[in-house]
Amino acid sequence: MSTGYGLLETARPSRRRRVDNGQRPGWLGYGFLTAVLLGSMFPLYWSFLIGSGDASTINQQDIVWWPGGNFLANAAAVLEADSVNFWKAIGNSIIVSTVVSASVVLFSTLAGFAFAKLRFRGRAGLLVFVIATMAVPTQLGVVPLFIVMSQLQLAGTLWAVILPAVVSAFGVFWMTQYLSQALPYELIEAARVDGASMIRTFWSVALPAARPAAAMLALFIFIATWTNFFWPFIVLDRQNPTLPVALSLLQSNYFVDYSIVMAGVILSTIPLLILFVVAGRHLVSGIMQGAVKG
Amino acid sequence: MTTTAPRPPAPAPLTPPSAPTTVRSVRRIAFSQTLSRWDVKVSPYLYISPFFILFAITGLFPLAYTAWVSVHEWNLIGGQGDFVGLDNFAFVLSNPPFWIALRNTFSIFLISAVPQVLLALLIAAVLDRNLRAKTFWRMGVLLPYVVAPVAVTLIFSNMFGDQYGLINNVLSDLGIDPIGWHSEVLPSHVAIATMVNFRWTGYTALILLAGMQAIPRDYYEAAMIDGAGTIRQFFSITIPQLRPTLIFVIVTSTIGGLQIFDEPRLYDQTGQGGASGQWMTITIYLYNLGWGQLNFGRAAAVAWLLFLIIIIVGLINVAITRSIARAS
Numbered sequence: 158m159s160t161g162y163g164l165l166e167t168a169r170p171s172r173r174r175r176v177d178n179g180q181r182p183g184w185l186g187y188g189f190l191t192a193v194l195l196g197s198m199f200p201l202y203w204s205f206l207i208g209s210g211d212a213s214t215i216n217q218q219d220i221v222w223w224p225g226g227n228f229l230a231n232a233a234a235v236l237e238a239d240s241v242n243f244w245k246a247i248g249n250s251i252i253v254s255t256v257v258s259a260s261v262v263l264f265s266t267l268a269g270f271a272f273a274k275l276r277f278r279g280r281a282g283l284l285v286f287v288i289a290t291m292a293v294p295t296q297l298g299v300v301p302l303f304i305v306m307s308q309l310q311l312a313g314t315l316w317a318v319i320l321p322a323v324v325s326a327f328g329v330f331w332m333t334q335y336l337s338q339a340l341p342y343e344l345i346e347a348a349r350v351d352g353a354s355m356i357r358t359f360w361s362v363a364l365p366a367a368r369p370a371a372a373m374l375a376l377f378i379f380i381a382t383w384t385n386f387f388w389p390f391i392v393l394d395r396q397n398p399t400l401p402v403a404l405s406l407l408q409s410n411y412f413v414d415y416s417i418v419m420a421g422v423i424l425s426t427i428p429l430l431i432l433f434v435v436a437g438r439h440l441v442s443g444i445m446q447g448a449v450k451g
Numbered sequence: 452m453t454t455t456a457p458r459p460p461a462p463a464p465l466t467p468p469s470a471p472t473t474v475r476s477v478r479r480i481a482f483s484q485t486l487s488r489w490d491v492k493v494s495p496y497l498y499i500s501p502f503f504i505l506f507a508i509t510g511l512f513p514l515a516y517t518a519w520v521s522v523h524e525w526n527l528i529g530g531q532g533d534f535v536g537l538d539n540f541a542f543v544l545s546n547p548p549f550w551i552a553l554r555n556t557f558s559i560f561l562i563s564a565v566p567q568v569l570l571a572l573l574i575a576a577v578l579d580r581n582l583r584a585k586t587f588w589r590m591g592v593l594l595p596y597v598v599a600p601v602a603v604t605l606i607f608s609n610m611f612g613d614q615y616g617l618i619n620n621v622l623s624d625l626g627i628d629p630i631g632w633h634s635e636v637l638p639s640h641v642a643i644a645t646m647v648n649f650r651w652t653g654y655t656a657l658i659l660l661a662g663m664q665a666i667p668r669d670y671y672e673a674a675m676i677d678g679a680g681t682i683r684q685f686f687s688i689t690i691p692q693l694r695p696t697l698i699f700v701i702v703t704s705t706i707g708g709l710q711i712f713d714e715p716r717l718y719d720q721t722g723q724g725g726a727s728g729q730w731m732t733i734t735i736y737l738y739n740l741g742w743g744q745l746n747f748g749r750a751a752a753v754a755w756l757l758f759l760i761i762i763i764v765g766l767i768n769v770a771i772t773r774s775i776a777r778a779s
Binding site for chain 2: 181182186189190193194196197198200201203204207220264265267268270271272275276277280283287290292293294295296297298299300301302303304305320321323324326329354355356359380383384386387390391400401404405408409410413415418419422425426429430432433437438440441444445446
C-alpha cells in the first residue's frame with residue numbers, strides 16, 4: 158500500500174531474484190541499449206533541427222546537424238497561422254484530455270469498487286463481459302457514431318470527441334484489479350459499521366485507496382486522448398480542431414514549409430514531454446503492471 | 452461509591468405520553484434499515500451502470516448499427532435510403548481499391564509487427580539483466596510513446612522524403628541510389644512500418660519485460676546446471692514461458708495494426724494513400740468512401756469486413772503464437 162504500485166506482484170522482481178541473476182550485462186548490452194536510446198531520440202532531434210531552421214534548411218544537400226536560431230520565429234508563425242487555429246487547438250486538447258481522463262477515472266473507480274468489493278448477482282458474468290469488450294475494435298463504429306452525433310447536432314463540437322471516450326473497459330478492468338488487492342474488506346466494514354452509506358464508503362474509503370492506480374490510469378488516458386487522431390479528425394471542424402487535427406491541417410496546405418510544420422510538431426509534443434519527465438517512471442511501472450495498450 | 456457508579460439504564464417508559472415517540476423511533480430505525488438494505492443491494496448496479504450504459508451507447512450500438520447501415524443506401528447528406536441487401540458488400544468486394552488496401556494493410560502490418568516483436572524481445576532480454584540505472588533505460592525506450600502518431604508521421608515522412616529526405620541523402624553519400632520511399636509500394640510500407648515501430652517497440656519491450664520477470668528464476672538455475680547457455684535458455688525457457696504475454700502483445704497489435712490510419716493518412720499532403728494507392732490502407736479506404744464520396748452504406752460495409760478480418764487474423768495469430776511457443 159505504501160508504494161501503491163503492487164498491482165501485479167508477480168511482475169516485480171523479488172529480492173531473491175536480484176541476487177540470483179546478478180549478471181551485469183557487458184558493454185555489448187549497454188551499447189545496444191544506447192543505440193536504441195539514440196534511435197528513440199533522433200527523430201525528435203531531427204524535428205527540432207528542421208523546426209529551428211528556415212524553409213531552405215530541408216532543401217540543402219549537405220545535412221546541417223546543428224539547430225538554427227529560428228525556432229521561436231517558426232513557433233510564432235504556427236501560432237499566428239491563418240489556416241490553422243493553433244491556440245484553439247491547444248485549448249481544445251487540454252479540455253478534451255482533462256475531461257476524458259477525469260471521467261474515465263471516476264467511472265472506472267466506481268465500477269472497479271463494485272466489481273472488486275461488493276457482492277451482487279451477475280458480478281462474474283458482467284466482469285467477463287467488460288474484459289471481452291477490451292478486444293472489440295469500437296473504432297469501427299465510426300459511421301453510425303458520426304450519424305448519431307450529426308443528428309444530436311454535436312458533430313463539430315468537443316462533445317462529439319468527449320462523449321464516446323468517457324468510459325473505458327480497460328479502466329474498469331484496471332481499477333478492479335487494483336482495488337481487489339489494495340482495499341481490505343475490514344476498512345469497508347468499519348465504514349459500514351460507523352453508519353456510512355455505500356456512496357460515502359466509496360468516497361471516503363475506496364477513492365483514497367484507489368489513488369495511485371487512478372493517477373496512473375489518468376496518465377495513460379490523458380496521453381491516449383492527447384494523441385488521438387482518427388475520430389477527432391472525422392468529427393471536428395477545421396476551425397475547432399484538437400492538436401493532432403491542427404497538425405494535419407498545417408501539413409495539408411498547398412505549400413508546405415517544413416520548418417513551420419516541425420515547429421508545430423514540437424509545440425504539440427512539449428506538454429507530453431514534460432509529462433514524461435515528471436511521470437515517466439510511473440508510465441514504465443504502469444505498463445509493466447497492467448500491460449496497457451492503446 | 453454508589454454515587455459514582457453508572458446509573459442503570461432507565462426502565463422502558465410505560466407511561467402513555469411517551470409511547471408514540473418510541474413507536475416512531477422504532478419505525479425510523481426499521482425504515483433506515485430497509486434503506487440500508489436497498490443501498491447494499493442497488494449500489495453495485497448503480498456504480499457499474501455508467502460504464503455499461505455509456506459503453507452500450509457509444510461503443511456497442513454504433514458497431515451493431517454499422518450492420519444496419521451497411522445493407523442500406525445511405526448518404527452523408529440524404530441519410531437513409533432504400534434497403535439494398537448485400538449490394539454494398541458486393542460493390543466493395545468487386546472494387547479493386549479494396550483489394551489493394553487489403554494487401555497494403557497486411558503488408559504494413561507484417562513489416563511492422565514481426566520486427567517489432569523480435570526487437571522488443573531483444574530489448575526486454577537486455578533490460579531483464581541486472582542493469583545499472585534501470586529506470587533510466589526503461590524510460591529511455593519508452594520516450595517515443597509520448598509522441599503522437601501524427602507527429603511521428605510528419606517527422607518521418609520528412610526524413611523519408613523522396614528528393615531531399617535525410618535517408619536518401621545519407622544513402623547517396625554512401626553511393627547507393629535513392630529509394631522511392633513515397634513513389635514505390637514496398638518502400639512506402641517499410642517507411643510506414645518504421646513509424647509504427649518507432650512509437651511502439653519500447654512499449655512492447657516493457658510488456659515483455661514484465662512477463663520475463665514473472666518467470667521463476669529456478670528454471671534458469673536448473674538450465675545452467677544442465678549446461679545450457681544464454682541463447683539456449685532464451686529459447687527453451689524464456690520464449691515458452693512468455694506465451695501468455697506474447698499472445699497478449701500480438702493480439703493487441705493485430706487489433707490496432709489492421710486499423711492503421713494516422714500514419715498512412717499523413718504520409719503525404721493529399722492523404723489518399725499515394726497516387727496509385729501505394730500505401731492506402733483499409734481504414735483510409737473506409738474514410739474515403741464515407742467522407743470523400745459521402746457513401747455511408749459502403750463505408751459501413753468496409754467497417755464490417757474489417758471487423759471480420761480482425762477477428763479472423765486475431766484467432767490465427769493466437770494459434771500461431773501457441774504453436775511457436777510450444778515448439779521451442
